[in-house]
Every structure is written in C-alpha cells, then in structure tokens.
Amino acid sequence: AQSVSQHNHHVILSEAASLELGCNYSYGGTVNLFWYVQYPGQHLQLLLKYFSGDPLVKGIKGFEAEFIKSKFSFNLRKPSVQWSDTAEYFCAVNANNAGNMLTFGGGTRLMVKP
Amino acid sequence: EAQVTQNPRYLITVTGKKLTVTCSQNMNHEYMSWYRQDPGLGLRQIYYSMNVEVTDKGDVPEGYKVSRKEKRNFPLILESPSPNQTSLYFCASSMTGAAAVKLFFGSGTQLSVL
Numbered sequence: 001a002q003s004v005s006q007h008n009h010h011v012i013l014s015e016a017a018s019l020e021l022g023c024n025y026s027y028g029g030t031v032n033l034f035w036y037v038q039y040p041g042q043h044l045q046l047l048l049k050y051f052s053g054d055p056l057v058k059g060i061k062g063f064e065a066e067f068i069k070s071k072f073s074f075n076l077r078k079p080s081v082q083w084s085d086t087a088e089y090f091c092a093v094n095a096n097n098a099g100n101m102l103t104f105g106g107g108t109r110l111m112v113k114p
Numbered sequence: 115e116a117q118v119t120q121n122p123r124y125l126i127t128v129t130g131k132k133l134t135v136t137c138s139q140n141m142n143h144e145y146m147s148w149y150r151q152d153p154g155l156g157l158r159q160i161y162y163s164m165n166v167e168v169t170d171k172g173d174v175p176e177g178y179k180v181s182r183k184e185k186r187n188f189p190l191i192l193e194s195p196s197p198n199q200t201s202l203y204f205c206a207s208s209m210t211g212a213a214a215v216k217l218f219f220g221s222g223t224q225l226s227v228l
Contacts, residue, residue: 004156099145103159
C-alpha cells in the first residue's frame with residue numbers, strides 16, 4: 001500500500017519569502033500526484049495535479065510542484081508567498097491500480113506573517 | 115452550483131448514541147468517499163463507494179457504516195460512537211476513471227463524542 005510523508009508539520013514565513021513544502025511517497029509503480037489546500041474553516045480544494053508528461057506542474061495562485069521520480073518526491077513551491085496563502089497543505093497520491101483511492105499525507109500548516 | 119453538501123456542520127453527542135452524518139452531491143458522480151481528518155495524520159479514508167450499492171472499506175473503517183442506495187447520497191453512520199471518533203469528517207465525490215481523480219469535498223462535519 002502506498003504512503004505519503006510530509007516532513008514539515010508547521011512552517012512560518014514572512015510575506016514575499018519563498019516556499020517549498022516537501023512530499024515523499026512510497027509506491028514503486030505509476031502514480032498520480034496531487035496537492036490540496038485547506039484555508040481556515042474551509043474544505044479542501046485542489047491546488048494542482050500531476051498525471052503524466054512535464055514533471056513541473058503549474059497550479060492556481062502561483063503554485064507549482066515538481067515530480068522527481070527517482071526521489072519519489074512531489075514538492076510544492078511558490079516563489080513569493082502572501083498572507084492569503086496561510087492554510088494547511090496536503091499532498092496526496094493515487095496509485096494507478098487503486099481506482100479513485102487517494103492516500104493523503106499528514107498535512108503542513110503554513111502561516112504567513114504580514 | 116456543483117457541490118457536495120454535508121450535514122450537520124457541528125455535532126456534539128455522547129458515547130453510544132447512534133448518529134448519521136449526511137452527504138449529498140449534485141454532480142452525478144459515481145465515486146463517493148468519507149475521510150476523517152486528525153491533527154498530524156492528514157486525511158484517512160473510512161469508506162468509499164464506486165457506485166450505487168457498491169461500498170468498500172478504506173483505511174479506518176472500524177466503528178463506521180455507510181450505505182449507497184442512491185447515487186447522490188452517501189450517509190456515514192456511527193452505530194455506537196466512542197470518544198476516539200471525535201474528529202473532523204469530510205465527504206468527497208468524483209467521477210470514476212484514472213484521469214478523473216479530482217475530489218470535490220464537502221465543508222466538513224466537526225464531531226465531538228463525550
């Protein structure tokens with residue numbers, strides 16, 4: 001079974017700082033990869049996804065993520081964060097033989113100080 | 115408006131008193147799923163359903179039941195709630211098929227079992 005690790009549980013940044021959130025998964029086969037964001041008091045929303053092709057994926061709100069197959073990683077990045085990016089971020093993996101089943105990481109709480 | 119609707123948003127109950135959390139989607143999605151969100155553990159899947167009358171256990175099904183009598187509804191039932199089921203619950207839905215794995219989430223139900 002696949003598992004997902006997000007090593008940073010809490011991240012605090014000042015506005016305009018660069019962001020990188022780590023995500024590693026354990027599954028040797030073909031995977032689909034996702035980042036979801038949960039703003040305070042709201043439900044999860046899809047930020048970006050990778051199925052195939054260019055390993056550098058661009059999502060909404062200036063976020064991007066890079067799939068590095070050799071490292072089993074799918075790190076989330078943003079060059080310059082804003083206060084409105086304060087949220088919890090979840091990495092998720094879907095193995096190609098697992099139907100619609102998503103396995104989520106433990107989440108990373110990001111606080112951006114104005 | 116396309117959405118997943120959960121009710122109630124907040125629920126406080128006592129140990130052993132049966133409860134049901136409702137979930138309804140208006141997107142004609144085949145796939146529906148229940149997750150619980152706990153600090154540091156991310157989202158863990160409780161049960162999922164690939165279609166009407168088809169349900170399967172997720173990672174943490176103990177103490178929960180579900181039913182899928184209609185395509186749009188997927189209620190979560192706790193026959194005898196216990197304090198360790200205090201959590202934030204999310205219902206989600208999506209189309210089926212590997213390329214359609216984008217989950218739409220409900221707004222969540224915060225359950226406290228005393």
